[in-house]
Amino acid sequence: MCRLYVRIDTANEFIASPSLKVDHVHLKVSNLHEAVEFYQSILGFTVLGIDSGRDLAYLGLAESISDKSSALLVLDQVNRGKNVYSTNMKRREAGLYHFAILLPERKFLSYFLRHIQENLDPRFYEGMADHAVSESIYLHDPDYNGIEVYRDRKPSEWKWLGENKVHMVTEPLDVDNLLSQYRDEIWIGFPVHTSIGHVHLHVSNLAKKKLYHQLLGLYHTASYPGAYFFAADNYHHHVATNTWIGTNILPSSADDPNKPGLEHYAIRITGDIEEFNRLKRHLTTNDIAIDEDIENLNEQNDTSFYIYDSDGVKIQILLSK
Numbered sequence: 001m002c003r004l005y006v007r008i009d010t011a012n013e014f015i016a017s018p019s020l021k022v023d024h025v026h027l028k029v030s031n032l033h034e035a036v037e038f039y040q041s042i043l044g045f046t047v048l049g050i051d052s053g054r055d056l057a058y059l060g061l062a063e064s065i066s067d068k069s070s071a072l073l074v075l076d077q078v079n080r081g082k083n084v085y086s087t088n089m090k091r092r093e094a095g096l097y098h099f100a101i102l103l104p105e106r107k108f109l110s111y112f113l114r115h116i117q118e119n120l121d122p123r124f125y126e127g128m129a130d131h132a133v134s135e136s137i138y139l140h141d142p143d144y145n146g147i148e149v150y151r152d153r154k155p156s157e158w159k160w161l162g163e164n165k166v167h168m169v170t171e172p173l174d175v176d177n178l179l180s181q182y183r184d185e186i187w188i189g190f191p192v193h194t195s196i197g198h199v200h201l202h203v204s205n206l207a208k209k210k211l212y213h214q215l216l217g218l219y220h221t222a223s224y225p226g227a228y229f230f231a232a233d234n235y236h237h238h239v240a241t242n243t244w245i246g247t248n249i250l251p252s253s254a255d256d257p258n259k260p261g262l263e264h265y266a267i268r269i270t271g272d273i274e275e276f277n278r279l280k281r282h283l284t285t286n287d288i289a290i291d292e293d294i295e296n297l298n299e300q301n302d303t304s305f306y307i308y309d310s311d312g313v314k315i316q317i318l319l320s321k
């Protein structure tokens with residue numbers, strides 16, 4: 001491990017495709033029916049399809065109805081009667097801190113805030129923050145999977161500090177301003193162009209997570225105490241990692257069918273098979289095991305494979321057309 005780390009820590013030689021984005025998140029939940037209801041009525045997803053044979057639900061935007069391949073969120077029922085119903089924070093396990101749903105305009109964050117003020121059971125509420133690059137609202141689902149809903153300020157308003165470092169903070173959200181600016185509409189679910197903007201993970205060791213930098217080729221865009229942020233193409237972050245629940249934590253239970261939590265998240269490269277193959281070769285050259293023996297959950301011809309990070313967090317890499 002040490003040899004691997006030293007060898008790749010020198011590198012800017014590999015840079016991710018500028019088209020790289022988070023595609024979707026696949027969560028294991030203890031009660032599929034309850035989770036679907038929560039993500040529809042509280043968040044505003046549309047059910048694109050249900051695979052009752054495999055206890056899977058595909059959720060996305062209303063405009064994509066019945067196109068499971070465009071799902072932003074896949075919900076996966078854990079084995080009934082065996083689930084361990086607790087947070088990975090309580091379990092002290094690597095995995096999801098939150099996944100973050102990016103709204104295309106600030107007004108939608110205002111409608112969403114008003115909607116949850118009226119409809120969200122307070123036990124699911126976590127907080128709000130202004131991160132300079134973005135404004136965010138945090139909550140969790142019935143299985144304590146963390147969720148952020150946010151909007152970005154314009155990239156021209158972000159401050160870059162040199163060496164690809166972006167200025168991010170955690171300050172109070174100006175709720176009065178947000179609510180008072182947009183009074184004309186109500187929340188009717190996620191609008192067109194909503195996407196999964198980033199994922200934020202609990203990890204055991206920040207240094208090892210430089211793998212996101214050297215192996216996936218993301219820029220290391222910011223450091224907080226106990227947290228690193230990574231992005232492609234001048235975004236503020238597509239992936240963040242933190243050690244805020246400690247460094248002595250269990251590996252991810254991604255492949256344990258009995259535990260709720262993150263099964264995997266997916267990163268997509270759009271359009272360019274050469275970029276996709278270049279990434280695959282780079283991972284293989286650096287001794288990362290490529291798992292291509294997968295069921296294609298999206299039932300389309302996406303080219304994809306899985307890798308695991310050093311904490312067993314599972315990542316699907318896919319090429320979309």
Ligand SMILES: [Zn+2]
Nearest residue numbers: 098100148200
């Ligand atoms: Zn976040």
